[in-house]
Amino acid sequence: MPRRIRYNVATSLDGFIAPPNESTDWIVEDAGVDFVKLYEEFDTFIMGRKTYETMLAMGEQNLLRGRPKHRIIVISRQLDPADHPDVTVMRDGYIEHLKELKGTDGRDVWVMGGGWLATACLEAGLLDTIEAAVMPVVLRDGFKLFTRGEDSRAFKLAFRGLEQLPQSGIIMTRYDVVYEGANRHA
Numbered sequence: 280m281p282r283r284i285r286y287n288v289a290t291s292l293d294g295f296i297a298p299p300n301e302s303t304d305w306i307v308e309d310a311g312v313d314f315v316k317l318y319e320e321f322d323t324f325i326m327g328r329k330t331y332e333t334m335l336a337m338g339e340q341n342l343l344r345g346r347p348k349h350r351i352i353v354i355s356r357q358l359d360p361a362d363h364p365d366v367t368v369m370r371d372g373y374i375e376h377l378k379e380l381k382g383t384d385g386r387d388v389w390v391m392g393g394g395w396l397a398t399a400c401l402e403a404g405l406l407d408t409i410e411a412a413v414m415p416v417v418l419r420d421g422f423k424l425f426t427r428g429e430d431s432r433a434f435k436l437a438f439r440g441l442e443q444l445p446q447s448g449i450i451m452t453r454y455d456v457v458y459e460g461a462n463r464h465a
Contacts, residue, residue, distance in 0.1 A: 282381055283407040286390040286397045287317075288424065290411045295421040296394055301329060307414050309447035318342045322386040325373065328355035330392030331366070352376070354396060374403045381405065398428045406456050409436065415448040435459070 289306050290296050298305060324343060326334070331353040334341050343351055351366040352373065360368040369376065377400065380388055390397050390406065400406040411424065436454035443450050 282383065282385050282387055284377060284381065284388045284390060284400060284405050285321075285408040285410055286400070286406055287410040288390075288392065288397070288412070289414055290424050291414055291416045291418040291421075293417050293419060294424045295418040296392065296424055297329075298418050298421040301333075301422075303333060305414065305416050305418060307416065307447045307449055309444045309449055311444050311446060312412075312449075314342060320387055321389040323350050323352070323380060323388040324391055325352040325354065325377070325388060325396070326391040327393030327396050328353060328358055331355070331358075333392075354393070374399060374405070377403075377405050394423045394426045397424070398426045401425065401434060401456065402428045402430065402432070404458055408439070409452075409454045409456065411452045411454075413450040413452060 288296055291305065297303070324346075334343055348365055349367055353363065353366050353368050354370075354373050355368055356370050358368045377388065390400055397406065397409075435457040437457050439453040439455055441450055441452045
């Protein structure tokens with residue numbers, strides 16, 4: 280089965296993945312979410328600097344700890360790779376790198392955070408699935424699920440399923456991206 284690139288992200292009902300202060304305290308916790316099992320679906324994780332810093336701040340709770348350096352890719356123009364020897368820091372070329380990864384054997388690739396990163400993957404025709412955990416929260420401002428990209432194309436999605444977590448009210452949604460003609464570059 281081909282490797283897929285999946286944008287798996289928590290979002291507010293109004294489409295924000297973080298408030299202006301970048302806190303995560305708005306994310307509703309639910310004991311029914313098995314994060315260990317979820318992380319096992321992936322062998323490569325790509326994220327922006329802010330998501331990486333959030334993961335680092337989790338300390339012992341960070342489920343990425345101990346993974347091979349080449350399996351955690353942080354896109355940043357600010358981080359010095361020498362200061363972060365446990366991860367791969369890339370400034371440029373990450374779209375080409377993801378294209379190469381898609382052609383190799385392995386588990387799926389998780390686009391973890393950064394609406395700009397998800398947008399770049401979408402516009403490059405690389406994003407296969409959008410899995411949004413919709414929190415019962417309205418943030419009203421902050422960082423969007425997707426950002427304004429280089430073009431204004433609309434992308435159609437094919438519904439794959441949803442699950443409501445009754446304890447918390449979180450709605451777990453799954454959509455495949457439907458690329459039409461020139462939209463698919465991968």
